[in-house]
Amino acid sequence: MADLLKVAVPKGRIVKHISRLFHQAGIPIPEDLDETRKFIIPAHDLGLEFIIAKPADVPTYVEYGVADIGVVGKDVLMEENRNVYELLDLGIAKCRFSVIGLPDWEPVLNPRVASKFPNVASQYFRENGQQVEVIKLNGNVELAPLIGLADRIVDLVETGNTIRENGLVEMEKIADITSRLIANRVSYRMKNEAIQQLCDRLQQVLA
Ligand code: PRP
Numbered sequence: 001m002a003d004l005l006k007v008a009v010p011k012g013r014i015v016k017h018i019s020r021l022f023h024q025a026g027i028p029i030p031e032d033l034d035e036t037r038k039f040i041i042p043a044h045d046l047g048l049e050f051i052i053a054k055p056a057d058v059p060t061y062v063e064y065g066v067a068d069i070g071v072v073g074k075d076v077l078m079e080e081n082r083n084v085y086e087l088l089d090l091g092i093a094k095c096r097f098s099v100i101g102l103p104d105w106e107p108v109l110n111p112r113v114a115s116k117f118p119n120v121a122s123q124y125f126r127e128n129g130q131q132v133e134v135i136k137l138n139g140n141v142e143l144a145p146l147i148g149l150a151d152r153i154v155d156l157v158e159t160g161n162t163i164r165e166n167g168l169v170e171m172e173k174i175a176d177i178t179s180r181l182i183a184n185r186v187s188y189r190m191k192n193e194a195i196q197q198l199c200d201r202l203q204q205v206l207a
Contacts, residue, residue: 003194005048005187008067009033010055014179017092018071025201047194059084059182068187069195074177075156079117085188087199088181091206095158097174099124102145102167111151114144121154124174142166 009018015034022029030041033050041050051067058072059082070084073093077086097120099113111132115121118136125132135150142162144150156177157163157170181202183195 003047003191004044005069005191005194005198006051006067007048008051008053008058008061008070008072010058010072011052012055014055014071014073014093017179018090021090021092021202021205024205025198027198027201056080062182062184065184065186067184068191069181069183069198071179072182073179074175075117075120077180077182078175079119081119083185085183085185086180087183087188087195088202088206090179090181090202093177093179095156095177097154097177098157098170099152099154099172099174100142100145100157100163100168101152101171103169105145105151105171108151112149113152113154114141114150115154116141117154120174124154142168 009015011034019029019031019033027046029043029050033041033052039052041052043050051061053061055073055076058070059077059080061067062070062084063082071090075097112135113121113125113132114135114137116137116139118134121134137144141153141155144153145168146166152171154174163170181199188195
């Protein structure tokens with residue numbers, strides 16, 4: 001049992017992608033990961049134990065070593081900036097970080113930018129030499145320009161339905177986003193064989 005791998009996985013839409021990918025890699029993880037209210041799901045016959053986390057908490061669990069590895073979006077990694085190894089681009093849950101606004105938006109001095117990702121937004125505008133005030137929101141960010149809270153937003157775009165339905169336009173792409181496999185730095189050394197084996201199996205599917 002020494003090499004039991006604790007895997008932090010996020011709840012939500014991404015679980016189906018993770019399940020499919022692991023199944024293709026010959027790792028039949030429990031199908032009901034996104035249905036149960038249990039937060040720890042053992043799969044000891046596979047040498048695994050799943051920890052169900054809020055997406056933004058996955059890198060925290062992995063950095064502190066309570067999970068050896070985790071699956072998390074690059075968006076969260078960019079925002080959280082945790083001290084973890086990024087092992088694999090899983091190529092799932094594809095979307096992009098974009099600057100979004102109303103079509104008739106006009107530049108103003110020190111515009112307000114709303115986002116669930118204040119660090120990503122601040123860094124992007126800083127690197128582009130634009131001074132902005134970033135307002136942190138926790139969801140439904142597309143509302144902000146519609147009700148006059150912000151001039152622009154930085155958010156994820158997947159199908160584009162949310163911005164279209166709210167009459168907004170994508171102005172600049174910041175980065176392409178996919179899910180990544182990450183590892184705790186100590187676990188990566190101590191449980192290297194088990195982690196490497198899992199990576200190899202996933203990589204074969206990805207190739
Ligand atoms: C995400 C994101 C956008 C939407 C984009 O929100 O913040 O609002 O999905 O997807 P689309 O381009 O396919 O429409 P989420 O569904 O996670 O909800 P939230 O805004 O409440 O966080």
